[in-house]
Amino acid sequence: MKLAEQVIAGDRLALARMLSLVENDTPQGRSELDELFPHTGRAHLVGITGAPGTGKSSLVNQLAYAFRHPIDGSSPLRVAVIAVDPSSPFSGGALLGDRVRMRDLVGDPGVFIRSMASRGALGGLARNTAAVAQVFDAAGFEIILIETVGAGQGEVDIARLAHTTIVVEAPGLGDDIQAIKAGILEIADILVINKADRPGVEQTERALRAMLELAKPERIVMHHGRLAVLSYQEEENEAARVWKPFIMKTIALRGEGVQELAQAVREHGEHLRRNGEWQRRELERLDAELQGLVQAELVARWRERVPEETYQSILQQVIKRTISPYQAVVKLLEK
Ligand SMILES: Nc1nc2c(ncn2[C@@H]2O[C@H](COP(=O)(O)OP(=O)(O)O)[C@@H](O)[C@H]2O)c(=O)[nH]1
Numbered sequence: 394m395k396l397a398e399q400v401i402a403g404d405r406l407a408l409a410r411m412l413s414l415v416e417n418d419t420p421q422g423r424s425e426l427d428e429l430f431p432h433t434g435r436a437h438l439v440g441i442t443g444a445p446g447t448g449k450s451s452l453v454n455q456l457a458y459a460f461r462h463p464i465d466g467s468s469p470l471r472v473a474v475i476a477v478d479p480s481s482p483f484s485g486g487a488l489l490g491d492r493v494r495m496r497d498l499v500g501d502p503g504v505f506i507r508s509m510a511s512r513g514a515l516g517g518l519a520r521n522t523a524a525v526a527q528v529f530d531a532a533g534f535e536i537i538l539i540e541t542v543g544a545g546q547g548e549v550d551i552a553r554l555a556h557t558t559i560v561v562e563a564p565g566l567g568d569d570i571q572a573i574k575a576g577i578l579e580i581a582d583i584l585v586i587n588k589a590d591r592p593g594v595e596q597t598e599r600a601l602r603a604m605l606e607l608a609k610p611e612r613i614v615m616h617h618g619r620l621a622v623l624s625y626q627e628e629e630n631e632a633a634r635v636w637k638p639f640i641m642k643t644i645a646l647r648g649e650g651v652q653e654l655a656q657a658v659r660e661h662g663e664h665l666r667r668n669g670e671w672q673r674r675e676l677e678r679l680d681a682e683l684q685g686l687v688q689a690e691l692v693a694r695w696r697e698r699v700p701e702e703t704y705q706s707i708l709q710q711v712i713k714r715t716i717s718p719y720q721a722v723v724k725l726l727e728k
């Protein structure tokens with residue numbers, strides 16, 4: 394049996410091998426992924442992002458547990474975790490406490506945890522993450538939790554990859570202002586204030602609430618490409634269609650608020666499906682992935698044809714101001 398078939402049949406060893414092949418972007422990985430791709434498109438991809446130390450890893454652990462053991466009578470979901478955070482306890486540098494947190498997940502066949510090193514060229518991380526998520530999707534994991542550090546372009550790419558994005562904040566980090574700078578609020582479907590046992594929760598909540606109101610102007614929407622003020626009736630319809638990001642509080646250490654968060658994630662998924670938003674995000678996701686792949690492929694092919702010395706000598710000319718960067722591009726592309 395081919396590796397891809399074994400993965401679809403639920404073989405965990407095959408899955409682990411497949412993930413390595415895909416993560417390292419090997420030719421075999423690519424061709425196995427081609428086989429898997431028709432079996433993807435069912436999983437709910439959930440991004441968890443935020444500054445280091447806000448409790449993302451703890452929350453991901455607890456969320457995985459909550460999806461495995463729902464208290465609202467819904468059936469348990471199969472959960473995959475992709476930890477892109479290099480400092481993640483999943484990626485080897487585990488402290489004892491982290492191992493204890495993971496204890497309840499170990500040995501559960503409905504859970505698979507994979508950490509990814511953040512090596513690779515610009516954009517490579519997101520690209521491989523998308524591929525790794527596809528492997529889990531084809532293997533029948535219904536929820537895929539992707540943990541990323543909230544800094545820079547990386548997590549915006551991950552947000553584009555996910556159906557639902559959870560932004561995690563914690564009181565007292567003084568990063569409320571940074572959050573807007575990074576445009577993180579714009580990507581949040583659910584805002585979580587973790588460490589709600591710490592002082593300063595109300596302050597953080599107030600700051601976030603104020604920002605949310607600034608970030609999402611209501612009533613005025615694009616209507617046939619023009620800004621329009623909605624009538625009352627339209628407003629009602631629009632309100633049903635538009636998901637307003639909201640704030641939830643959790644104490645990941647004790648699992649408090651986590652079942653509610655898992656429910657909110659499921660509701661967001663249902664909301665997207667009900668309103669055709671799921672399809673729209675699918676389109677955006679795959680469009681972004683395709684564009685990323687085309688860019689990477691073109692650059693790789695171009696790199697193969699232009700020797701390093703040529704590149705360096707043209708770079709030197711730019712440094713000396715003999716030619717402009719645009720002229721350099723023309724030269725480099727005609728090689
Ligand atoms: N007081 C408190 N500490 C927490 C909570 N959640 C996580 N922590 C602690 O915060 C630290 C960072 O957590 P971690 O999950 O590694 O954060 P990450 O860097 O965002 O992944 C760890 O020492 C956790 O034990 C919480 O709800 N309350």
Ligand SMILES: [Mg+2]
Pocket residue numbers: 449450451478480481482540
């Ligand atoms: Mg972490």
